[in-house]
Amino acid sequence: MLNKTDKRLVVQIIKKSPDLMNILKAIAQLNLPRGVLTAGSIRNTVWQVLSHQPIN
Numbered sequence: 001m002l003n004k005t006d007k008r009l010v011v012q013i014i015k016k017s018p019d020l021m022n023i024l025k026a027i028a029q030l031n032l033p034r035g036v037l038t039a040g041s042i043r044n045t046v047w048q049v050l051s052h053q054p055i056n
Helices: 004-015 018-029 038-050
Strands: none
Touching (some): 004 018, 004 038, 018 038
């Protein structure tokens, strides 16, 4: 379980990634079951930031 600091860091990473935000908005418009694509998109971006890899 994430603590409040971890949650804030994840939210900050998401908000600082315009490409991810665009992806999340597009996914939301598809009305797919919750979490189908968003979880992987968020996990990949957060992992790349935390492991100092370029976000692509």
